[in-house]
Amino acid sequence: MPRIGRRGAIGLAASAAALPRFAIAQADTRPVVTVAVQKISNSNTLDCLREQSNVGTRMAAMYTERLIDLNYQSKLEPVPGLATEWRRIDDRTVEFTLRPNVRMHNGDLFSAEDVAASFSPQRMFGDTRPSVQGKTLPLSGNIVTMTASKDLPREIPPVARRLWPAFDRVEIVNAQTVRFVNATPDVTIEGRASARGSDIVSGRAFSEAASWLDYARKPVGTGPYRIVEFKPDQSLTLEAHDAYWGGRPPIRQLRLVEVPEVPSRVNGLLAGEFQFACDIPPDQIADIEKNPAFEVQGSLVPNHRLTTFDKHHPQLADPRIRLAMAHAIDRQSIVESLWAGRTRIPAGLQWEFYGRMFVTGWTVPEFDQQKARALVKAAGYKGDAIPYRLLNNYYTNQVFNAQALVEMWRAVGLNVQIEMKENWTQVFERTPTRAVRDWSNSAVFNDPVSSIVSQHGPNGEQQQYGEWENAEMNRLSLELETSTDWDRRHAIFARLLQICEREDPAYTVLHQNAVFTAKRKDIRWKVAPSFAMDFRAQNWGA
Amino acid sequence: MTRFLALRFARALLSIVLVVTFAFVVLRLSGDPALTIMSPEAPPEAIAAFRKAWGLDQPIWLQYLHYFGAIVHGELGVSMRDGRSALTVVTERIPATLMITIPALMLKIALGIPAGITAALHRNTLRDRLLMAGAVAGFTVPSFVLGLLLVLVFAVRLGWLPSGGDERWSSAVLPVLTLGLGGAGILARFTRSAMLEVLGQPYIRTASAKGVPWRLVVRHHALPNAAIPTVTVVGFMIGSLIAGAVVVESVFSWPGVGRLLVVAVANRDLAVVQCILLLVSATMVMANLIVDLLYGVLDPRLRVSTAAAH
Numbered sequence: 001m002p003r004i005g006r007r008g009a010i011g012l013a014a015s016a017a018a019l020p021r022f023a024i025a026q027a028d029t030r031p032v033v034t035v036a037v038q039k040i041s042n043s044n045t046l047d048c049l050r051e052q053s054n055v056g057t058r059m060a061a062m063y064t065e066r067l068i069d070l071n072y073q074s075k076l077e078p079v080p081g082l083a084t085e086w087r088r089i090d091d092r093t094v095e096f097t098l099r100p101n102v103r104m105h106n107g108d109l110f111s112a113e114d115v116a117a118s119f120s121p122q123r124m125f126g127d128t129r130p131s132v133q134g135k136t137l138p139l140s141g142n143i144v145t146m147t148a149s150k151d152l153p154r155e156i157p158p159v160a161r162r163l164w165p166a167f168d169r170v171e172i173v174n175a176q177t178v179r180f181v182n183a184t185p186d187v188t189i190e191g192r193a194s195a196r197g198s199d200i201v202s203g204r205a206f207s208e209a210a211s212w213l214d215y216a217r218k219p220v221g222t223g224p225y226r227i228v229e230f231k232p233d234q235s236l237t238l239e240a241h242d243a244y245w246g247g248r249p250p251i252r253q254l255r256l257v258e259v260p261e262v263p264s265r266v267n268g269l270l271a272g273e274f275q276f277a278c279d280i281p282p283d284q285i286a287d288i289e290k291n292p293a294f295e296v297q298g299s300l301v302p303n304h305r306l307t308t309f310d311k312h313h314p315q316l317a318d319p320r321i322r323l324a325m326a327h328a329i330d331r332q333s334i335v336e337s338l339w340a341g342r343t344r345i346p347a348g349l350q351w352e353f354y355g356r357m358f359v360t361g362w363t364v365p366e367f368d369q370q371k372a373r374a375l376v377k378a379a380g381y382k383g384d385a386i387p388y389r390l391l392n393n394y395y396t397n398q399v400f401n402a403q404a405l406v407e408m409w410r411a412v413g414l415n416v417q418i419e420m421k422e423n424w425t426q427v428f429e430r431t432p433t434r435a436v437r438d439w440s441n442s443a444v445f446n447d448p449v450s451s452i453v454s455q456h457g458p459n460g461e462q463q464q465y466g467e468w469e470n471a472e473m474n475r476l477s478l479e480l481e482t483s484t485d486w487d488r489r490h491a492i493f494a495r496l497l498q499i500c501e502r503e504d505p506a507y508t509v510l511h512q513n514a515v516f517t518a519k520r521k522d523i524r525w526k527v528a529p530s531f532a533m534d535f536r537a538q539n540w541g542a
Numbered sequence: 543m544t545r546f547l548a549l550r551f552a553r554a555l556l557s558i559v560l561v562v563t564f565a566f567v568v569l570r571l572s573g574d575p576a577l578t579i580m581s582p583e584a585p586p587e588a589i590a591a592f593r594k595a596w597g598l599d600q601p602i603w604l605q606y607l608h609y610f611g612a613i614v615h616g617e618l619g620v621s622m623r624d625g626r627s628a629l630t631v632v633t634e635r636i637p638a639t640l641m642i643t644i645p646a647l648m649l650k651i652a653l654g655i656p657a658g659i660t661a662a663l664h665r666n667t668l669r670d671r672l673l674m675a676g677a678v679a680g681f682t683v684p685s686f687v688l689g690l691l692l693v694l695v696f697a698v699r700l701g702w703l704p705s706g707g708d709e710r711w712s713s714a715v716l717p718v719l720t721l722g723l724g725g726a727g728i729l730a731r732f733t734r735s736a737m738l739e740v741l742g743q744p745y746i747r748t749a750s751a752k753g754v755p756w757r758l759v760v761r762h763h764a765l766p767n768a769a770i771p772t773v774t775v776v777g778f779m780i781g782s783l784i785a786g787a788v789v790v791e792s793v794f795s796w797p798g799v800g801r802l803l804v805v806a807v808a809n810r811d812l813a814v815v816q817c818i819l820l821l822v823s824a825t826m827v828m829a830n831l832i833v834d835l836l837y838g839v840l841d842p843r844l845r846v847s848t849a850a851a852h
Contacts, residue, residue, distance in 0.1 A: 267706075271705045
């Protein structure tokens with residue numbers, strides 16, 4: 001047996017102390033993954049309320065989470081998130097039991113205080129009150145916008161109130177239990193708690209941030225990855241949060257890089273610099289998949305493309321013209337020719353994840369040129385020009401789509417003229433030439449108030465910009481928001497679809513939107529039916 | 543000389559003021575930054591609040607006066623998207639841009655001038671034609687096509703160089719090549735023309751007739767006289783060092799001033815756009831000023847004529 005002297009023993013002990021650490025460091029063989037995107041954040045912040053865009057949604061769930069999560073590997077149905085369970089106390093109150101032993105990115109244990117801080121006036125609502133339903137969102141006070149101060153930017157409370165119009169307060173029952181109390185009855189409190197904008201951040205980190213901008217550039221949450229560095233317009237670097245309650249994240253470092261040009265994203269993927277390339281247009285899919293090492297995963301997202309009408313334009317005042325335009329569109333041709341058949345025509349402005357609120361049997365107006373011509377004739381249309389304000393591919397395939405629509409409308413006798421515009425100000429400008437424009441609508445949670453009411457109701461953009469209004473729509477919107485009778489709510493929603501898509505068309509739905517992500521084929525990863533990307537352990541294998 | 547310099551500086555200042563004024567007016571007439579930054583879905587109250595917070599609700603002439611007053615005090619405004627000083631936002635991108643534009647300028651000079659001289663000295667030979675075909679190809683192929691072609695060959699096919707980004711020193715190679723090859727073509731064409739013009743001058747024939755060796759004729763008589771138009775072009779290239787790589791920076795995802803300018807214009811981040819334009823116009827004007835002064839050094843006749851005129 002070899003003898004070990006005093007010096008030898010000390011040396012061995014020192015080695016023993018050093019070796020395991022080295023070995024642990026070496027053992028972290030998890031990959032570094034780079035994702036090329038067109039844009040990381042439109043607002044140059046990562047705050048869930050300030051950055052509400054589709055691009056901002058992409059990685060948000062990887063660093064901040066909500067009390068109720070969505071099942072990204074299925075149909076976005078609600079699943080436990082930072083709350084393990086929830087129950088109704090009454091029609092205005094929901095009680096959430098918080099997940100125990102959740103470690104936040106700053107090392108704190110997640111608690112009821114963090115929920116209260118996240119839903120506080122200082123972070124979300126400013127000095128607005130929960131009495132804005134059916135009214136214009138109020139704003140007052142000396143709140144500044146996007147400066148290096150601690151004050152809440154002015155645009156945050158209206159966004160928060162759009163999501164939570166009647167939210168009153170968080171009541172802390174105990175360290176692991178909170179209650180959300182609404183000012184009015186609302187059956188969608190659970191849905192709103194699952195929507196982007198209801199993300200939970202560390203109360204301590206929020207209050208200790210030197211400025212609102214400092215907080216918004218590096219929100220401290222509970223997600224599987226923590227933010228290391230955010231370089232606006234350039235990159236976002238995340239690293240594994242190994243204490244994540246949902247299991248050790250499979251990627252050591254997750255990096256988003258902004259690559260504005262499609263060919264550059266594709267080339268970087270093919271050259272092996274990126275493992276994922278997002279925002280791939282449908283016409284690039286075949287070229288990428290020619291290389292057997294790569295694939296493009298498409299995913300339908302809860303967002304529909306629409307053509308929107310200004311009913312005050314003289315040629316569109318008669319609803320029969322708007323309906324004729326809806327019947328004149330061969331949506332299937334658009335889906336097949338511009339989207340390579342990789343999206344679909346939805347059942348109007350609704351999604352299956354509405355569950356019991358989904359109106360079965362409802363469809364978009366069928367493609368029927370004969371019917372469209374009859375409507376045009378009955379309306380006494382004389383061939384005057386109908387302006388169509390168009391942006392240059394703000395939406396995927398937007399210009400091609402518009403050119404196809406104009407020809408389809410021409411085929412039924414409608415003279416629609418494209419007017420190219422540079423930005424949204426010009427599109428919305430209230431002049432006599434405003435008539436037709438493009439839009440897309442999302443459902444941020446599983447109820448129609450998140451879409452048809454939010455976008456076309458009394459506080460919806462279409463009415464706020466004076467393009468369209470309907471007294472019955474407004475009355476029923478308010479009832480839909482506050483009714484607790486599910487059958488009545490379902491009937492109301494069906495009626496709203498009838499008003500907005502047939503009787504007094506506010507818009508017509510063209511197709512569901514889809515996102516396409518190119519990736520290395522050997523990485524086992526599944527795209528979510530959402531703009532969000534899921535890089536948690538259950539969705540990863542290489 | 544003082545009067546000469548004063549006039550040049552006054553002209554330079556006027557150019558900068560005109561550029562900034564033009565940019566100020568055009569940016570404000572071509573779109574509402576509030577709507578662009580806040581997105582069309584933002585509530586009108588929030589948009590109104592944004593306009594008020596940034597002074598966009600004031601008449602344009604008042605905004606202009608405030609803006610110029612601030613410039614006089616050395617304040618170039620605050621980025622609407624970033625919340626920081628526009629000057630800080632812009633200056634932190636300048637090193638990245640210079641990292642590709644300065645080597646590209648050196649490449650342009652190193653390739654373009656010798657190519658132009660060689661082509662001129664071998665006029666109408668195969669060498670001349672090949673060099674000029676290369677030069678024409680260099681400046682007629684758009685930089686985004688050339689850039690993508692280089693990426694396809696050196697990054698995708700051969701795997702020798704990164705296709706974009708700025709993580710490694712090698713990431714700069716393809717952007718530099720893209721910028722450099724196009725500019726070298728322009729410089730080669732100008733140098734060749736200038737050389738041909740000089741080589742046809744009587745003093746060249748005289749020097750040759752005197753028995754001066756041809757290489758000395760070229761070095762001492764042709765090159766200095768052909769330098770003036772070439773220096774003018776190089777001056778323009780120096781002037782565009784800061785913002786001359788807009789397309790290339792986008793193709794290679796290079797985080798420089800060019801990409802910042804694209805994003806800032808798209809978002810109507812007025813202070814940043816104006817700050818970039820101010821810097822670019824100042825650089826361009828300064829480069830022209832230096833070129834003007836260099837003329838006098840390169841050609842003593844210009845010094846004499848300027849002195850005589852004054």
